[in-house]
Amino acid sequence: MTDTAPAAGLGRRLAGTLHRRPRLRLSLLLSAPLFWLIVAYLGSLAALFLSAFWTTDAFTSNVVKSWNLDNFVTVLSESVYRDVALRSVGVAVAVTLIDICLAFPIAFYTARVARPRHRPLLVVAVLTPLWASYLVKAYAWRLILSEGGLADWVFGPFGTEGPGYGLAAVITVLSYLWLPYMILPIHAGLEQLPGNLLDASADLGARTWRTFTSVVMPMVFPSIAAGSVFTFSLSLGDYIAVQIVGGKTQLIGNLVYSNITLDLPLAAALGTVPVAVIVLYLLAVRRSGALNSL
């Protein structure tokens, strides 16, 4: 048998060995990403969580590694922190709802109405804002919202003025920043929706609105949920846009940021709040059954 085998070079022998050993193949494939995921990714989260149980020396600002729950008690009991946490969740919810309302018609157009050969171009167009730096976009909005800026000029004729810097500006800018993350999943969901289901619904006597509520929405709901995970979590963690256009508004990210040099353990405790909220949010999405058909 051996003399009929092809001349065995090193590469061919290696390929043969890999072919016969599926476990070796799998470990070669996954060892690097698993290392990254476990050490760098989960490791840093664990470090964050652990440091939340330490305290800070009030005089030296040095971290004291004595275990206690003081930071969590502070976060939960002080009304400032509670208010900021609730405000942050409110902003994240508002941004998510606004993005759903804006993204759905756009995605419907790019996925179903536009000619098939234009669709990839439209998807690229939706993505173009992501090519520009986050900071540039946020500062552009600062200009738009500044006193006597574009927003004031647009609202002027209606006898009012732009929102200025503040909570409304934060919600506006975050909605703008995360919109592509909502459009893309909805676009994908609508694109996969078989067209003949819409035909079938109309055929059975359903008008357009009925088809929308009974067929389209239930079937793209998982996509909307996926998009909302992006907009919700990105909004909950943001602090830069708030600094730029938020005026005096503070969100949880700002508290983390301002505490990070002075009181790292407290910042870590604050940082676990968005993590906990997002875990709850994901559980709620899962409970809704939206992810069953994924």
Added chain:
Amino acid sequence: MEGTAIRLQSLRKSFAEVDAVAGVDLEIRDGEFFSMLGPSGSGKTTVLRLIAGFESPTSGTIELAGRDVTRLAPFERDVNTVFQDYALFPHMTLEQNVAYGLKVRKVAKAERIERAREALRDVRLEGYGNRRPSQLSGGQRQRVALARALVNRPKVLLLDEPLGALDLKLREEMQVELKELQRDVGITFVFVTHDQEEALTMSDRIAVFNRGRIEQVGTPAEVYEHPATPFVAGFVGTSNLLTGESAEKVVGSPGTYSIRPEKIRLAQAPADADAGVGSDHSTAVGTVADVVYLGDSTRFLVDLDTGGRLTAVQQNLDTSSADVDAFRGSRVRLHWHRRHNFLVE
């Protein structure tokens, strides 16, 4: 005289530069099982979609039971469709799927549940109401699609290659079932298929489509035995055309003739070729180029001395596969009654 269920006049539908439907006139009668037969791209499915209202025609008119519905939306037309891939709603149970049409027409809940269950029972899926489409086999989905359409008691049921995705055995069962169902409910069925056998088996009348036009409308027997054009002769049944010089020599006059393979008899060619064949028969001598054993019958492909090729099908009454194989390469004489020479052009 029966009423007219569907009347199409000068119906035309263009996509970009291409005429998918290039001028179709057609009348479909009340209560008839009507098939639209043709190869893919012949426009038959587009005509069906125009009748359903999923597309609107470039020009021409569509009447349903005497009413012009050309510009009406699908939900304003009293027709229902069984889709090729069934188009069941995956997020609904079977009962919800079947009751959907009743629900959007605001039938009371108790009645629609009752009717949906009844419809599922009619297609032998009683007790499956709480399952989802993904839990069913292809044949079961097909029956749900039927129930979902029929529960609305439409005047016309449109079926777009509904058996195309089923395996052969199931397909043959469903052909019989569909035909019986149609007889029972008395609804006009418009059935799109590319399978000529299916169309011949089930239909009261057939329209043969080619390149966006209708080549012939007739009963299965008319279409099979008296094809109006070479296309129909070739598409319905096996193509067996005699043309040019060969036609002149064998048939005795010029033209294009269609002969059905099962009408042709085949014998080993002795030197005295015409012995025992009446003058009312056409004969041709040739060499067997290939033998295809089909189990119940055998197909002989014969290259004629006068040019051209004829296919003859013989029942394997007394012959075995070894017997028929011996014919390969041998000289044979074909003969058939003159009345089976059918001038198509």
